[in-house]
Amino acid sequence: MYSAKVMDHFSNPRNVGVMEDYSGVGTVGNPVCGDIMKIFIKVEDNIITDIKFQTFGCGAAIATSSMVTELAKGKTIDDALKLTNLAVAEALDGLPPIKMHCSNLAADGLKAAIVDYKLKNGLPTDDINLDKECCHHSCCSCS
Amino acid sequence: MQQVYLDNAATTKVLPSIAEAMCKTMTDNYGNPSSIYKLGQQAKSILDTAREQVGELINASPKEIIFTGGGSEGDTMLLMGVAHAYAKKGKHIITTAIEHHAILHTCSALEKEGYTVTYLPVDEFGKVDPATVEAAITPETILISVMYANNEIGTIMPIREIGAVARKHGVLFHTDAVQAAGHIPIDVKADNIDLLTLTAHKFHGPKGTGAVYIKQGVKTGSLVYGGGQEKGLRAGTENTAGILGLGLAAVHAKENMKENSKRVTRLRDKLIAGINEKISEVRLNGHPTDRLPNNVNFSIRYIEGEGLLLLLDMAGIAASSGSACTSGSLDPSHVLLAIGLPHEIAHGSLRLTLSEFTTEEDIDYLLEKLPPIVDRLRQMSPLYSEKYNRV
Numbered sequence: 001m002y003s004a005k006v007m008d009h010f011s012n013p014r015n016v017g018v019m020e021d022y023s024g025v026g027t028v029g030n031p032v033c034g035d036i037m038k039i040f041i042k043v044e045d046n047i048i049t050d051i052k053f054q055t056f057g058c059g060a061a062i063a064t065s066s067m068v069t070e071l072a073k074g075k076t077i078d079d080a081l082k083l084t085n086l087a088v089a090e091a092l093d094g095l096p097p098i099k100m101h102c103s104n105l106a107a108d109g110l111k112a113a114i115v116d117y118k119l120k121n122g123l124p125t126d127d128i129n130l131d132k133e134c135c136h137h138s139c140c141s142c143s
Numbered sequence: 144m145q146q147v148y149l150d151n152a153a154t155t156k157v158l159p160s161i162a163e164a165m166c167k168t169m170t171d172n173y174g175n176p177s178s179i180y181k182l183g184q185q186a187k188s189i190l191d192t193a194r195e196q197v198g199e200l201i202n203a204s205p206k207e208i209i210f211t212g213g214g215s216e217g218d219t220m221l222l223m224g225v226a227h228a229y230a231k232k233g234k235h236i237i238t239t240a241i242e243h244h245a246i247l248h249t250c251s252a253l254e255k256e257g258y259t260v261t262y263l264p265v266d267e268f269g270k271v272d273p274a275t276v277e278a279a280i281t282p283e284t285i286l287i288s289v290m291y292a293n294n295e296i297g298t299i300m301p302i303r304e305i306g307a308v309a310r311k312h313g314v315l316f317h318t319d320a321v322q323a324a325g326h327i328p329i330d331v332k333a334d335n336i337d338l339l340t341l342t343a344h345k346f347h348g349p350k351g352t353g354a355v356y357i358k359q360g361v362k363t364g365s366l367v368y369g370g371g372q373e374k375g376l377r378a379g380t381e382n383t384a385g386i387l388g389l390g391l392a393a394v395h396a397k398e399n400m401k402e403n404s405k406r407v408t409r410l411r412d413k414l415i416a417g418i419n420e421k422i423s424e425v426r427l428n429g430h431p432t433d434r435l436p437n438n439v440n441f442s443i444r445y446i447e448g449e450g451l452l453l454l455l456d457m458a459g460i461a462a463s464s465g466s467a468c469t470s471g472s473l474d475p476s477h478v479l480l481a482i483g484l485p486h487e488i489a490h491g492s493l494r495l496t497l498s499e500f501t502t503e504e505d506i507d508y509l510l511e512k513l514p515p516i517v518d519r520l521r522q523m524s525p526l527y528s529e530k531y532n533r534v
Contacts, residue, residue, distance in 0.1 A: 007453075010450070010453060011453075011454070011457065013523065016522075016523050018528060027525070031486070031487035031490075031526060032485075032486040032487055033486075034447050034466060034475065034486070034487070034490040035447075036525055036526065037525070038525040054523055054524060054525040054528060055523060055524070055525070056445065056446065056447055056523075056524040056525055056526045056527075057447050057450070058447055058448075058449035058450055058466070059449055059450055059453050061447075062450060062523065
């Protein structure tokens with residue numbers, strides 16, 4: 001059902017945990033849907049120097065969270081903002097179709113953390129399109 | 144690595160002696176049961192024997208047993224058949240919110256045909272109240288369908304009482320006994336059952352073979368057109384080997400039911416006690432006592448079921464969950480929602496179902512592996528750390 005890469009990131013998730021001195025934190029998803037993801041970022045000189053996540057969700061939700069932290073670490077804020085949910089899924093060699101739907105929201109979580117960082121630092125956020133993936137797929141009771 | 148199979152409500156291992164007998168009959172008794180020569184008649188006698196064996200399992204006469212291709216086919220055939228045969232009397236059917244999809248989806252199909260279906264609620268343990276059933280009956284009601292025992296949470300329904308209500312009002316009573324047959328005693332006469340569905344693979348018989356009980360005089364219909372096999376109710380050359388396996392499984396289940404039930408119930412209760420003791424914030428779903436001897440179903444807070452199943456699988460344990468991810472839809476199990484669980488708790492359910500092959504060691508192994516797996520997922524879960532203010 002899952003690719004070897006998904007299983008690897010699910011069973012050995014990278015950067016899992018919480019961060020005390022974060023620069024930004026973002027939460028996406030909804031426990032009602034069965035997926036909720038929280039991302040902490042540490043930003044220094046416009047670069048994401050550290051990143052941590054916590055996820056309540058299925059194998060795909062955990063694997064995509066892990067993958068997005070790996071992809072984002074060391075990137076500039078601008079480059080990190082270019083990451084999409086699709087790119088995360090592709091980096092994992094794909095996800096089963098039903099998982100593309102609801103459990104693939106890691107890039108949204110990263111964006112939410114970046115928005116939080118920018119707001120805290122008085123930086124403009126109007127260039128960031130912050131859709132909650134879960135909700136625009138009208139998944140269960142998100143509305 | 145140890146392999147522990149705890150998903151016997153999904154399907155069971157075929158008894159090796161049954162598998163052997165089935166293989167042998169495929170090469171020895173390959174005649175068509177409808178043929179008049181000896182090879183055909185030998186095959187027919189296999190069907191006759193199995194019909195008696197299945198009848199004995201549920202206290203029905205062999206002539207009231209029709210072989211099918213399994214549980215979903217049986218449910219669909221009976222509901223559709225009765226609905227169409229009695230349409231002139233009325234177009235109302237009563238069932239429950241926690242039936243198997245074979246019932247619920249057939250009911251949806253009937254609703255599209257103009258039938259009205261009442262889906263009765265259940266209590267927190269998954270039981271339907273016979274008084275609620277009685278209150279739902281209208282002059283239009285032609286059929287009541289209530290499962291004997293639930294496939295997810297194992298709750299055993301008050302079938303005899305519901306049967307009595309149906310009898311009193313002259314309404315036909317069907318029960319989906321797919322999870323109960325071969326596990327707990329069923330007596331269609333004492334239970335006032337007019338129609339019943341069962342399938343072999345839930346009690347160590349083969350997949351793809353089941354049977355329905357149709358009380359003499361009750362009209363139904365066929366889903367398959369063709370020859371006149373099974374009294375014209377199920378056309379097509381009979382699956383002789385499968386039916387032989389079903390009959391043998393019925394004999395085995397009946398002969399060993401008391402002993403197996405006692406042993407499996409003890410292991411079930413040990414498993415329930417162990418999970419309650421070793422893992423915090425869990426909830427046993429289903430009825431504490433009126434439940435199938437082999438069913439354990441827990442909600443484990445702050446985690447999601449699919450991740451749990453994947454990690455258990457890595458430890459060699461096969462189990463099941465009612466989470467959305469494993470139900471193939473975006474919503475968690477309709478059964479867990481119907482007993483009143485909030486979505487987020489329904490997502491974290493774990494079903495462990497035992498069989499006569501389950502050993503004490505299997506239970507010990509599960510109880511050793513499960514707590515650290517739950518802990519690992521909880522450490523990853525933002526819901527858990529938020530609850531315990533560890534951010």
